[in-house]
Amino acid sequence: MRKFFIYTFFFVIVAALVIQCVALQYRDGEIYSEKSFKKQIRDIPIRVTRATIYDRNFNPIAVTIPMDSLFINRPRNFLKNENSKLLELSKILKINKNTILSKVENNINKNFIYIERKISPTKVKKILDLNLKGIAFHKENHRFYPEAEVTSHIIGKTNIDDIGQSGMEETFNKKLSGENGVKKVMLNRKKEQVKEIESTLPVYPDSVHLTIDNRIQYAAYKSLKEQVIKVNADSGSIIVVDSTNGEILALANSPSYNPNNKNGYTPEKARNRAIKEKFDPGSTIKPFLFVAAQNTKNFFFENKIDTSPGKLKIGGGYTIEDTKNHGILSADQVLIKSSNVGSVKISEIISQEDYYEILSYVGFGEDIDINLSGVNNSTNLKHFTKWKPIDLKTYSYGYGLNVTPLQLVKAYTVIANNGKKLPLKIIKEERSLQTISEQKYEQNFIQVKKILQKVVEKGTAKSARLDNFTSGGKTGTTRIYNHELKKYFINRHRSIFVGMTPMNETKLVILVVIENPKNKKYYPFYGGIVAGPVFKKVATESLRILNIHPDKNLLSITSKGGSNVF
Incomplete structure (x- = not known):
């Protein structure tokens, strides 16, 4: 009798397993198959690099360079670092240690926490020398301006995400940025790419060529x-x-x-x-x-x-x-x-x-x-x-x-x-x-x-x-207007000169304004x-x-005839 119950119990268990397998295969098969497939599929971005801005002679005045950004990929491991190392990291980044720790603790379950983006190579080396646990770097594009403050009002700047905020960077943001593409691929258990399923090609950016010398x-x-x-x-x-x-x-x-x-x-x-x-x-x-x-x-x-x-x-x-x-x-x-x-x-x-x-x-x-x-x-x-x-x-x-x-x-x-x-x-x-x-x-x-x-x-x-060229122009000196009081300042001036040279075959017109000397x-x-x-x-x-030859032939002054007094 005992054997009967034992055999019956095992029979029921086996039957239940068989029924469940059949259900998984025929009733829920498509659902689990789709889930499995999705785990194997990844969207990999095809990134484009922001294009260059050139002056008239094709000298670059706005370029993109790769830089390292620091992030935490294992928050709990990071918190196990020695306090002295964390203090040193804080000094390198010029970020308060408690600010860093608070950010990590508030995102403890995440495996990607930005600490500082686009760090200089010198700082990256110092951070690597600390041999910290739980950190990693990844490359990001960074906009660099070789002429610095000299061209800033023309070129403008981009934000941390490389989007134009002013000047040419803003005006031609779409042209300079292009659009990233995306590649859908299948991965194996080792996360290796085994098959490309489909892709959307990127829109490649175009450079901008200025008249500026x-x-x-x-x-x-x-x-x-x-x-x-x-x-x-x-x-x-x-x-x-x-x-x-x-x-x-x-x-x-x-x-x-x-x-x-x-x-x-x-x-x-x-x-x-x-x-x-x-x-x-x-x-x-x-x-x-x-x-x-x-x-x-x-x-x-x-x-x-x-x-x-x-x-x-x-x-x-x-x-x-x-x-x-x-x-x-x-x-x-x-x-x-x-x-x-x-x-x-x-x-x-x-x-x-x-x-x-x-x-x-x-x-x-x-x-x-x-x-x-x-x-x-x-x-x-x-x-x-x-x-x-x-x-x-x-x-x-x-x-x-x-x-x-x-x-x-x-x-x-x-x-x-x-x-x-x-x-x-x-x-x-x-x-x-x-x-x-x-x-x-x-x-x-x-x-x-x-x-x-x-x-x-x-x-x-x-x-x-x-000294060696003819030139002409006109001066101007004005008082500055006070928009709040709706009258001109007595002791604030604007000094102006607009000139041109040479006078026979004029090549340049130059304006200069000096505010409140x-x-x-x-x-x-x-x-x-x-x-x-x-x-x-x-x-x-x-x-x-511009290699313009000196012009020493002064223009003769002629005018209409006649004479009046008024």
Whole structure:
């Protein structure tokens, strides 16, 4: 009887096992088979490397390099490390030891805990020498900028995940990044790849080729930075343009920041003032007043203009002043000596429509189509039908009309090209979306260009005169506007110079803006004294780099006949 029960018990057990096996095979077979299959399948990313940004001569100015990132792969083992080793790790990474331990303890069941990403090779070696338990490294792409702070406002930077945050890195993020692909593979029990099932190919990134010349960029940034320090200014901007084709050869600001050093970054240092900052152009607007004036029948450069006594009430409670009483000046002397009184008197013989037409033609109030993130295209240039009576007068000497450095330098390329408009470019071989306008007012611009050479030779910009090349330009000195109090500061100034060289076949247009110089040695902070020397240094070095032959044939000064006094 006992044997019967034993045999019966084993029979039931065997039967149950058989039934379970049959169920697993036929009822749940597909489910478990799918689970088993999934354990054998892995998605392996096909990673692409962020592309390089080059200057015009294919010198790399933004590259990607592999760097090691430290992570914890066995948290419990890591916590068993000696306290002295953990303290040493803390010193190497400059991270509090308790912060590291807390992070590990809070993620104790994970096998991947980042401690520090993209560590320098020197630090990696020191960490490896500690022989710590529970740690590992893996490679990550890291963006490196060989020119550091020199090109930071153009190139911008990426974040820790290699995504563009500003400048070219942001503008062309999709082009530079591409897209990772993925490969689906089957693994054996040893986690070895035995079969590729399918794959999605990556989208490979493309490099970006700029018009910037890193040699001229360095010369521009170095000279600007030195002058900002020398005159104790808050900031400065410089733009160098090849006036023959509209290509930007250099664009820099000071202060700047090193995108390789995240600790030195501040929003103030990162502000690209050359394309964002709006200001009154001051006397740098006067050449365009003279272009417009030539469309008036009774205007001649020999006209005699009485600027006595060096000041003039213009209405609205405003009185403008010259640096001194210049007395009676010819029209061209008004521009050479930068007389505000003379400029207002010239504005009284031209129409609002004529002046508006010229300001619009050279690009004020017009969007600049350029592939650089953050360009400020806003303007307060109203249609002439909306001007108040005083607007024409204040616009004549450059107040009340806000521009950016980029807009101002673009306008001066029209003078350099005798009235021909060219779109600005910062991408090499790029065709701008802007239509190139026909050349207009050629003779007007030629006459003004000749006078700008006199401004440098014997006017307010002698400090911008080059030793072996002809040059021309216009100075400007304005008070800085207090947007909170809605009035101009009495003791804060902006010094401006926009120049061009050589004058016969102009190659370069260079703009320099120095914000709020405070070194009293340079008071009253005229543009010729503060900004002019930067132009001279950068123009001289740029012409040498570009192998431009010295131009010693000065332009002869000719003008229309006639004589009037007003």
